[in-house]
Amino acid sequence: MGRDTYLKKVLGEDRYQKVQGSTVLMVGAGGIGCELLKNLMLSGYGTIHIVDLDTITLSNLNRQFLFRKGDIDQSKSITIKKAVESFNFHGTKLISHHGNIMDTDQFPIDWWDQFSYIFNALDNLEARRYVNKMALFLKKPVMESGTTGFDGYVQPIFPYKTECFDCQPKATPQTFPVCTIRSTPSKPIHCITWAKEFLFQQLFDESVEGDAEDLSNATDNDKELENLLKESNELVELRKLVVATGEVISQNTFFSEMVRKIFQIDIERLLLIDTLWTNRLKPIPISDAQIEEVADLIRSGGIEQRLESLIDTQVWSPLENLLVLYKSATNLQTRMKNNKFIAFDKDDEDTLDFVVTAANLRSLIFQIDTLSKFDVKQIAGNIIPAIATTNAIISGFSNLESLNFLAQNSRTDSSMVFISIRPNKYVTSATLEAPRKQCASCSVARGILKSEEGTLDQVTLEQFIDKVKSKYSYSSDISIILGKSKLIYDFDFDDNLSKSLSEIGFKTGELVLIQDEDDEVENLELYIEVGLKSNDIELPELELRQKILIEKENGHENGVGKDAEEESGDVIESDMAFETIVIEDEVEEEVPAPKKRRIN
Amino acid sequence: MEQESLTADEIALYDRQIRLWGMGTQLRLRSAKVLVINLSAVGTEVVKNLVLGGLNSLEILDSSKVKEEDFSAQFFLPNDDSIVGDLKLLHALPQIQELNNRVTITSNTRPLNENEGSYFKKFDLVIATELSSKSEILWLNGITRESNIPLYVSGLHGMFGYIINDLIRHESEAEREIGNQPRVVGTSISGNKTIIGVQYNKLTNKELVKVEDVYSQLDNVLSSKKVSSQLNKRQMRRLSASLPLIFTLFDWQRPTDIEADLDNSKLKAAAINMCQHLNIPSTVITDEYVELVCKQAFTEFSPTAAILGGCLAQDVIQFLSKKESPINNCLILDGIRSEMPIYSL
């Protein structure tokens, strides 16, 4: 048949058959997902499951080529399946799931067990970590990938054999000291953080309703601390004004009260603390005249016209910022009558406008450059630039490296690939390294605890402990943690011994962490799977390693890669490289900070 | 031109890329007229990426008829056996237009060699994929040189592929982090890239660096002996057989029977001969690679097409943006080793 002649020649007959017989999972149907699904289908994969919880937005369409304007607000996982049918040349069976991959009801562990390979095409750390963990439980290979702007990477993961996703620390979001945000901003991002994380939350969002914050660690300056507390308490009063129901509060009252408080009174109070300004430019509160000018415009009804002429990519004047602030604040106030709270969302124009203008007005006061709405949106919304070409390249490598798994020397043939555009090369590839002994995910043994519903009611914790101890030959006592952090047993906490496991909280999808009190053998994590017909609890066949041995094993492997690093060619100029450290992503992914690796 | 600006709708649609390359580059894309020759697997990927990016117009020149093997990686074709034998563009064009209705998509189904030199003058840039022979590459390059049009040529051999380009001359200018020492005008970055301007910006503590790329004509690229001088000992030791094998295939007749493999011993002999031409040791030619290429020569494969097409489209955008220095002038994709070396030939 002509259709698969090329595939047979490129993959070889044997491997082509394996690919056709494979059932694989693709998690994420966004930027990388659209490209990757196309590749996987055209490489002949037999069955592909697609999971995504997202819906399509306009800003996806510059790169997610399977989606159209008419698909906006539709489910990605369902739309993508329909879109690719037009080129399903090799009869791939597609199964889409609209849902959160971390949902254990929709995706129990035996569902995961059907896949021979897992492709990550994800946009957030949490889901990546979860998939990584499931792969460790089931010892399934994963292809991890990510892109941001011109940069991208793929990382094949063979659980317990090569580095997992958690082996390398990931860049964490930038944070700032409270006093910088609240009293002494010096950069636009400080003012944006203040407007989004503090002012907006206090006035409209649920999370801090009425609660006094703990500021004791914020500053050593007592006057400043007192000041911060006063500011917060007054905002609580202001919030009451926002949500005042029953009585009619004039929109003007809320707006002018707010502006006076946050841009005049609070600033004047800050100015009284001399020590803050010895080495800094003093802030200049908004003038009465400026507030009056806005009030006049509001009264005369001429503001709509002015608002219409504003352009998002240009920097607005102080008056324009005040007008947009007025408009967004009153819109939000109206919406609060029906909602208990409103969360900031970069795609919610009212919330964005409020944050943009509040941040800019604060910047003006502190003599910091103001930014366009377009630019503030990027910072406030953690928007990571994303383009079609990078996604195409990375999904190509994701697919290519996965095919090594089906070839003979899968682990040694696979490598990590980074895009790194230089005059003499386009990508850098690096051999896979052994798991790091410090890795919290790799230094734990994992298995599945099988049981049926009734059994969990009958077996007591004490019986369970006896079983575990004899199965894995613990010589000392153990401690047990259920879920994220619930201690259910250790040597001086035996209250639960006579309770049944279901009473304690054992149920499908829960994790049980068992630790050796003497710290001699590695930790054991069990995934509870209920449903099996059995009269007893079934523990996984595992041999727990001595901690000393793990260190020896890994210590040796780590030594190999350490000193080998990229040998720079004579003609490479360093500035052509992209040095990237990336934080949060909304659509595609984070690229881990580049580190020294053994380069192929 | 200077007064033109993007509309609010365009900014909303292209938001995520404008944040990367700026309004200026987006405007340059919007005014660019590009010709893609042959809607092969690589051509398909290039077209997808550039149409999404937001060109002014894109013309596709392809006179071929749909063949059964096109249903491997050419995803703009509808999944329908009955279209075999029809003009390919007839069936692919509607799907391409659907990607982005802001880009004008046109087609030309006249055979390539029947187009006069003047035809190419209406394009700002030409991308040709899977040209039938070396002589066709050189014929096209002759035309683009004469009309001062930048040219990219690309093709796939299964897990392997190439991009060679003659962009004639290109200047790019961008602010860059300062290094240990100030940059110096006249410094050669690689064979054909030179720093021609450096301006220190006190405010940002960065240098505004201007780089000039000068390109060789493709007949010089394909007969170059410069490879060995660009590699240090270690790089030379690690050199894969992909470069000489791909260069060998430029002189190879495309097989008419797609099922047949190339003659192993003939290919090996030709590749060893090519090593001598390239001035690299013939020991880089391994039996493993010869065997792979015998099977994979001239075949199309989706993941490598995506990599090559992504790279090529990205480089076109770099070229148009005038901010980054483009590929100069021979990129080799080795999908076995996951390597993409670039040589200045």
Ligand SMILES: [Zn+2]
């Ligand atoms: Zn790990």
